[in-house]
Amino acid sequence: MTRLLRGLWLERQARWGLVLVAALCGLAVLAPWIAPYDPAAQLDLAQGQYLAPSTLHPFGTDFYSRDLLSRVLYGARISLSIAFLSVLVSITVGTAVGMTAGLAGGAVDRLLMRGVDAALAVPRVFLLLVVVALWEGVSVTGLIVVLGLTSWFGTSRIVRAEVLSLRQRTYITAARALGIGPRRLALRHLLPNLAAPVIVAATLGIGQIILIEASLSYLGVGVPPPTPSWGSIIQEGQQALAVAPWVATFPGLAIVATVIGFSLLGDGLRDTLDPTTR
């Protein structure tokens, strides 16, 4: 672990990614203590609407006179937790499917990979729109499950390819020759060697899910309204673009910073974990 961190620190871009991600996660965790106001408090509906950024409200206020900085900070909590948990779901399913396909081979493999191809052909936002439309009023938990279950396709392909190449290695043949059963072989010998590509896919996946969750929330079908989410704040901000441009601007900057952070970190992890790409 320390070796991994040192390796990351030595790469310029990965270092930036690490710093950004750590800072954002810190802000998200500490939001209740650093946020200057309650994100839902309507401070002064008469005179506090759409106040421009000032020392009192560094990011300004919105239509309901709520403090935007506090809302963006709490939005980080929501967006990051949704992203982390969804990725957990997606890499679990993706690894399971990929390993099954790679180990079983034959008809099972063809069936699974055909299904993955089909799923990848549907533009993701449309697929999510169908699901969210049919189960109207999705809760945050529901959203996590739905996002997780619609984003494992790429991971399963990577894992399958990795399993196919690992299967040819001598140590697997040796393990087979020793009479180790298929379950033990998969869990004890294959799985640990899959960790590197899966961790990279997960890190890059977090950034992607943050973008998709923001998109859904922007369209009004993501995180339900009273909860501040970056996407829905931008949607509210677009209504008042001429009056209060800051409302749409700041949450967007937060999204960009987060996604850049995770992709730099992901790329860095790939380079550090897999010496062959260096």
Next chain:
Amino acid sequence: MIVFLVATLTFVLLQVAPGDPLTRASEITLVPQQVLEQQRRNFGLDRPVHVQYARYLANVARGDFGYSFREHRPAAAAIAERIPNTLLLAAAALVITFALGILIGALQATRRGSAADELLSLTSLTLYSMPVFWLGVMLLLLFGVTLGWFPAGGVVDDAIYPYLSPLGRLGNRLHHLILPAVTLGAVGAAATARYQRAAMLDVVGQDFVRTARAKGLRERAVFFRHALRNALLPVITLFGLFFPLLLSGSVLVETVFAWPGIGKLAVDAIHGRDYAVVTAVAIIAAIMVVVGNLLADLLYRLADPRTREAQ
């Protein structure tokens, strides 16, 4: 094949979802229970699942995607009306994606390691990490609201459009098209530039480029005729990859700019609980992706003589 699987997927989703099409529709229209039962029999919703599945597939194959309760007409009709707008936007975005991406990527490759190269790489990364709808909102803020150069949304100015000359109409359309198309094309352009840069650097190091130089060709001829042409091949494969991205993006961009295409239709349909339209749009989108992939294959065959001979 893929379209069939997608249709199956939506059917499964429709089956698993709570309620059936009629209970969902009746939430808006308040129909008595007996009528509902009667209708359910009429629509065959009381039949076993496999019978319903076969009928659903047959309907989709015939282009029948169900009835839109919100627009009081078949879902297919509502979609057919909106498709030209989405195609126009997507085509414009594709042009921007490739024209800009190839140009920038090639330029970066010739000035590798320079400050301009670094800056452009950073811009690509930022664009790549940006939600497309936010880019749209920010462009709208800058060029629409602050500078007032472009209209805030829509396809044409409804108020003056009928009175314009043909040329004026074209101008009006273009004027409305630019911001959404740039928004939708920008992310793709960033990705293309990255690929183009890498492909150029790869090609420039190869023997035939050195030969071209050794023949005493001018640097411009080497660049355009030899390096750029060969470096285009990997970029063409991106064409197929961009299709799903482009359609997902169009849902958002159409919403930002109030552009009446199928993406906006799907979002409006969700808010109006018009499920036939939502699922129909998803299937249509999948068909468009498949067609896009075919196009990409054809293009590749045109561009690379080697694949032509191999056939």
